[in-house]
Amino acid sequence: MSRSTKRAVLIALALLLALIVLLPLRIVFDAAGLGARGVSARAVEGTIWSGTVRDLKIGRLSLGDLDAGLSPTGLLGGELVLAMTRAGDAPAQPPLAFSLAQSGDSIAMRDAVGEIATADLFAPLPLRSVSLDGVNIAFSGRRCTDASGAVRVNIEQSLFGLTLQRGLSGNLRCDGADLLVPLKGQSGLEQMDIRIRGNGRYSADFRLGGLAASAGPALSALGFRQQGDAMAIRINGRF
Numbered sequence: 709m710s711r712s713t714k715r716a717v718l719i720a721l722a723l724l725l726a727l728i729v730l731l732p733l734r735i736v737f738d739a740a741g742l743g744a745r746g747v748s749a750r751a752v753e754g755t756i757w758s759g760t761v762r763d764l765k766i767g768r769l770s771l772g773d774l775d776a777g778l779s780p781t782g783l784l785g786g787e788l789v790l791a792m793t794r795a796g797d798a799p800a801q802p803p804l805a806f807s808l809a810q811s812g813d814s815i816a817m818r819d820a821v822g823e824i825a826t827a828d829l830f831a832p833l834p835l836r837s838v839s840l841d842g843v844n845i846a847f848s849g850r851r852c853t854d855a856s857g858a859v860r861v862n863i864e865q866s867l868f869g870l871t872l873q874r875g876l877s878g879n880l881r882c883d884g885a886d887l888l889v890p891l892k893g894q895s896g897l898e899q900m901d902i903r904i905r906g907n908g909r910y911s912a913d914f915r916l917g918g919l920a921a922s923a924g925p926a927l928s929a930l931g932f933r934q935q936g937d938a939m940a941i942r943i944n945g946r947f
Contacts, residue, residue: 731755731756732752732754732755732756732759733752733753733754733755733756733759733761733776733778734752734753735756736756736778736788736790737749737752737761737790739788740788740790740810741810742808742810742815745810745815746766746767746908746947747764747765747766747808747815748764748765749761749762749763749764749765750762750763751763754776756777756778757777757778758775758777759775759776759777760773760774760775760776760795761773761774761775761776761792764792766947767908767946767947768827768829768946768947769824769826769827769829769947770825770827771804771824772794772795772801772804773794773795773801774792774793774794774795774804775792775793775794775795776790776791776792777790777791778790778791779791779807782807782809786811787809787810787811788809788810788811789807789808789809789810790807790808790809791805791807792804792805792806792807792808793805794822802822802823802837803821803822803823804820804821804822804823804824805819805820805821805822806818806819806820806821806822806840806843807819813848813849814846814847814848814849814853815846815847816844816845816846816847816854817843817844817845817846818844818846819842819843819844820840820842820843820844820845820857821840821841821842821843822839822840823837823838823839823840823862824837824838824840825837826838826861829910829945829947830912830943830945831943832930832931833863833912833914833941833943834863834864835861835862835863835864836862836863836864837861837862838859838860838861838862839859839860839862839875840857840858840859841857841858841859841860842856842857842858843856843857843858843859843880844856844857845880845887847887847906849906850885850905850906850907851885851906852882852883852884852885852886852887852904852906853882854882855880855881855882855887855888856879856880856881857879857880858877858878858879859877859878859879859880859889859891860874860875860876860877860891861875861876861877861891861900862875863875863876874893874894875893876891876892876893876898876899876900877891877892878890878891878892883903885905885906886903886904886905886906887903887904887905888901888902888903888904889901889902889903889904895918897916897917897918897938898915898916898917899913899914899915899917900912900913900914900915901913904947908946908947909944909945909946909947910944910945910946910947911942911943911944911945912942912943913940913941913942914940914941914942914943915935915938915939915940916932916938916939916940917937917938919938919939923939924939927939927941
């Protein structure tokens with residue numbers, strides 16, 4: 709190989725490497741087909757190795773601004789894996805970190821740790837946020853294929869006269885094709901089962917026991933109904 713040919717090859721390789729290093733994160737985000745799974749963002753900035761996803765949303769659930777980078781090991785396994793952490797320029801937000809993986813018709817959230825605000829998803833219940841600890845969730849098509857880790861639903865300090873500062877907690881799992889999040893309060897008298905389907909619809913069955921008789925009218929006005937010795941409500945919605 710002549711000197712000029714070697715030089716041309718080196719220049720071509722350098723240009724190819726530059727293109728790979730500087731490839732916009734937006735291209736990978738779109739190529740992963742996340743939009744079809746209800747994942748959206750107001751803007752995607754930076755390169756595939758070091759970028760920022762602005763106002764990331766999973767359905768109606770807002771995760772805020774997240775720093776993101778493509779995982780090389782994920783590519784070796786045939787997946788597009790974006791490692792995400794709460795953006796450094798969003799100091800007012802609680803910590804959050806996870807990996808978002810896509811392959812074929814499968815999508816997964818892995819090793820999720822941190823807190824996500826729930827907004828009004830469970831209104832009229834005053835749920836403030838969800839805390840995640842080692843959470844893994846995977847769907848293939850519309851079927852839940854993997855679910856593990858601990859979840860805690862954080863509730864306003866007082867809920868209908870009850871103090872639930874520690875919220876309701878439990879370990880999530882797949883139940884048939886659905887993702888099931890069974891939660892209990894510290895006393896065991898407060899229970900909430902959240903069922904999430906692959907089409908984005910969810911239902912939350914909330915049950916309160918050990919209530920004073922005086923709480924009945926206020927709860928009834930919010931849609932609770934008597935269920936044995938407890939008051940219960942079902943909330944249906946879509947992410």
